[in-house]
Amino acid sequence: MEVRSEALQFRCDKLTAPVIQRTRLRVWFIRVCSSILLWTCIVQLVAVGELWHPQMLTGISNRMTWLTPYPLRVEEAVHFPPPLVPARVYRSNGFLKVSCNGGLNQMRAAICDMVTVARLLNLTLVVPKLDKTSFWADPSNFEDIFDVRHFIDSLRDEVRIVKRLPKRLNRKYGYEPLIMQPVSWSNEKYYLEQILPLFSKYKVIHFNKTDARLANNGIPLDLQRLRCRVNFQALKFTPHIETLGYKLIRILQRRGRFVGLHLRYEMDMLAFSGCTHGCTQQEAEELKQLRYAYPWWREKEIVSEERRAQGLCPLTPEEAALVLQALGFDRDTGIYIASGEIYGGERRLSALRAAYPRIVKKEMLLEPDELRQFQNHSSQMAALDFMVSVASNIFIPTYDGNMARLVEGHRRYLGFGKSILLDRRRLVELLDMHSNKTLSWDDFVVAVRFAHENRMGEPTQRRVIADKPKEEDYFYANPQECLCERTNCHDLLGPANSSKFSSQ
Numbered sequence: 072m073e074v075r076s077e078a079l080q081f082r083c084d085k086l087t088a089p090v091i092q093r094t095r096l097r098v099w100f101i102r103v104c105s106s107i108l109l110w111t112c113i114v115q116l117v118a119v120g121e122l123w124h125p126q127m128l129t130g131i132s133n134r135m136t137w138l139t140p141y142p143l144r145v146e147e148a149v150h151f152p153p154p155l156v157p158a159r160v161y162r163s164n165g166f167l168k169v170s171c172n173g174g175l176n177q178m179r180a181a182i183c184d185m186v187t188v189a190r191l192l193n194l195t196l197v198v199p200k201l202d203k204t205s206f207w208a209d210p211s212n213f214e215d216i217f218d219v220r221h222f223i224d225s226l227r228d229e230v231r232i233v234k235r236l237p238k239r240l241n242r243k244y245g246y247e248p249l250i251m252q253p254v255s256w257s258n259e260k261y262y263l264e265q266i267l268p269l270f271s272k273y274k275v276i277h278f279n280k281t282d283a284r285l286a287n288n289g290i291p292l293d294l295q296r297l298r299c300r301v302n303f304q305a306l307k308f309t310p311h312i313e314t315l316g317y318k319l320i321r322i323l324q325r326r327g328r329f330v331g332l333h334l335r336y337e338m339d340m341l342a343f344s345g346c347t348h349g350c351t352q353q354e355a356e357e358l359k360q361l362r363y364a365y366p367w368w369r370e371k372e373i374v375s376e377e378r379r380a381q382g383l384c385p386l387t388p389e390e391a392a393l394v395l396q397a398l399g400f401d402r403d404t405g406i407y408i409a410s411g412e413i414y415g416g417e418r419r420l421s422a423l424r425a426a427y428p429r430i431v432k433k434e435m436l437l438e439p440d441e442l443r444q445f446q447n448h449s450s451q452m453a454a455l456d457f458m459v460s461v462a463s464n465i466f467i468p469t470y471d472g473n474m475a476r477l478v479e480g481h482r483r484y485l486g487f488g489k490s491i492l493l494d495r496r497r498l499v500e501l502l503d504m505h506s507n508k509t510l511s512w513d514d515f516v517v518a519v520r521f522a523h524e525n526r527m528g529e530p531t532q533r534r535v536i537a538d539k540p541k542e543e544d545y546f547y548a549n550p551q552e553c554l555c556e557r558t559n560c561h562d563l564l565g566p567a568n569s570s571k572f573s574s575q
Contacts, residue, residue, distance in 0.1 A: 156228040163195040165270035166236055168248065168277040170200045175216070175450040176457070176473035178202060180547050181281035183301040187294050188285065190230045191259055192267050198222070198234050199281075206339045206365060207449040216450055218307045225305045229297060240275050248275035253284045256540035259291065287546040288535050298546065299553035302477075303484055308454050315441060316458035322436050323459065326429075329405035330395075331463030333456075333478070334423075335385040335470035338414045345373025346384035354415070382496025385470035388419050390502055392426040394493065395467070397519035405429045407463065409456035409474075411449060433459075466490040466528075476548035482528055483549060490528030497522045530554070 169185045171178035182199050189196040198213050213219055223232045240246045249269060254261060269276060278284070285298075308316065323329050341347065342362045347355040355375070362368055378384055386394065395404075406427050413419055424430050433455055434442065445451045453474065460466050460478045466488065468475030482488035501518050504510035510518070525531075533551050536543040 153225070155224055158227040158231075159229060161193050161231075163231060164193050164267065165195070165273065166197060166233075166240065166275045167192075167194040168197045168200075168236070168275060169281050170202070170277070170279045171281050172202045173205060173282055174202075174207060174473060175453040176477045177282050178450075179302070179306060179477060180473065181284070182306065183298045183547070184285040185278065185281055186226060186230055186232075186301045186305070187290075187297050188253075188262055188266075189232075190297055191262055191294060192270070194270070195231045195233060197236055198232060201450070209448050209450045211448050211450050214309070215448070216309060216312065216454060218309055221307045222305050226301065229300075236275065246275070248277045249273040250277045250279055252280040253278055255283050256286045257284060258286045258289050259294065283540075287540055287543060288533070292552055295546070295550070295552040299484070299550050302547065302550075303481070303553075308458070311444070312451060312454045313458070315437065315445075316455050318441075319433060319436055319455060319459050320462045323405065323407055323431075324462075326405055328464040329407055330400065331409050331460040331466045331478075332391065332395075332406050333460060333466070333468035333470070333475050334388060334391060334408050334410045334413065335468065335472055335475070336388055336413050336415075336419065337411050340385055340470065340472070341414055343368050344384055345370065345375055345378055347375040348379050348384060349387040349389065349419075350415070379499055380496075382494070382499060384495070384499075386493070386495065386498070388413065388423045390498070391469050392423040393502065393505070393515075394498060394519060396426060397516045398491065398523070399520070400427070402427065403429065406431070407459055408432045409460045411452065461485070461488075464489070467493065469493065470495075476545050479528060480545075480547045480550050483530075483554060487528060487530060491523060492526040492528065494522050494526060 167185065167189050169181070171181045173181075178199075178201055185199060186196060188194075198219060201209070201211060201213055201216070203210055213222075219234070223234075226232060238244060240248075242248075249272075253266065266276070290298075307313075338358070338361070341350070342358040342365075345358075345362065347358055350358070362373075363371055375384070395406075404427055406429060408430060417424075420430075433452075445455070457474065457478060460474070461481045466478055466482060467490070468478070471492070479490045479492065482490050498519070501510065501515055501522075505512070505515045531549065533546070533549045534544040
């Protein structure tokens with residue numbers, strides 16, 4: 072009996088270990104399945120919430136407010152991407168490749184336009200190539216500036232975007248795409264009737280110029296709002312740019328309210344525009360030689376003073392100081408200069424700095440090691456200035472270039488943040504009269520303020536000029552179709568909503 076008991080005990084010991092292991096495995100399996108089920112339910116609830124209230128959720132992470140400090144830490148915004156929206160199912164008519172040209176903000180607008188064209192024509196868009204041959208010679212790729220994964224995922228319910236062409240359609244495999252430049256300021260009819268039929272012969276079309284290739288007006292509402300969606304939500308800067316940009320903003324906001332001054336008195340702009348007012352003869356000659364060195368700058372012989380009188384030149388730093396004083400900004404105003412290297416350096420900034428000692432640039436607020444990765448990458452530097460300008464309490468551009476207009480549009484979209492849009496043509500007249508002592512300082516102040524009473528970035532209708540798209544208001548500076556939920560926004564954009572002048 073004892074022998075039998077020992078044998079039974081031995082057999083039980085052998086059976087117990089596997090049974091316990093299987094039990095533990097079953098419990099572990101149940102826990103894993105439960106966790107997966109729970110997270111699936113949460114994701115579905117969030118997705119349903121977005122379908123019912125799309126702007127409520129996206130607005131939390133994507134919109135920046137000019138009125139209050141940023142509510143989210145950058146790390147939080149980066150590590151919690153929104154759930155994937157369902158992909159749009161459609162038969163692609165072909166692949167669209169685009170090579171953007173110009174600076175960061177010109178390329179940004181072009182990307183928005185090309186996504187819209189791809190949606191209109193039911194194309195597959197290849198992630199855009201950025202300009203590396205312009206004056207700035209920035210080697211940055213799309214993924215160095217924008218969060219490419221977010222860009223693709225956030226638009227998947229509108230258009231299919233791929234990082235590269237399929238191998239069978241690459242040139243090294245013998246396939247030749249059609250390379251062309253679409254006509255500037257074109258409407259949907261042009262793309263449907265002139266471009267779409269080309270895809271029956273060519274599976275890939277490469278647009279090698281993309282600036283201003285879609286009209287400001289006369290575009291269907293759903294396509295206009297898609298342009299906004301790309302601009303305000305899909306084109307998100309990379310984490311390393313956002314991290315440094317948010318740091319700059321926090322530093323400035325801790326110091327109090329500040330003005331974002333887009334002082335576009337830079338070498339490339341002066342050479343391109345032919346504006347040499349305030350420059351020495353040697354500097355004027357240097358700028359002229361630079362203009363001739365770049366064949367895509369078509370105008371070569373330019374009379375600077377004529378251009379300035381037409382309001383087509385950026386204000387000089389000295390002129391900017393006088394205008395800021397006339398607008399009522401006192402000596403203690405904090406000013407962030409959102410620009411690259413000022414032509415003439417600190418010598419040309421001396422008058423502005425004497426009037427406003429609290430002038431700062433990003434190089435003064437960040438450590439050299441923090442900016443080292445951005446050196447020789449002008450578009451990444453411009454991204455930092457873009458973020459700070461959008462977040463500033465008041466934005467003032469001294470020239471209405473691409474950055475000024477896109478920042479203006481962002482600030483309208485985010486609640487009509489004050490942007491003082493300088494009337495340079497009128498200002499040149501007043502500045503010259505004050506310089507010639509034919510206009511007293513008090514009269515100069517009154518005239519400057521009167522000229523800008525209704526130029527504060529307030530709600531207004533976009534100005535349309537038939538057959539003159541270059542002279543009418545730019546879509547991205549005033550995307551009125553995206554500023555309210557109703558199809559008809561006349562109540563919001565009417566003249567009764569214009570704001571009175573105030574420098575604070």
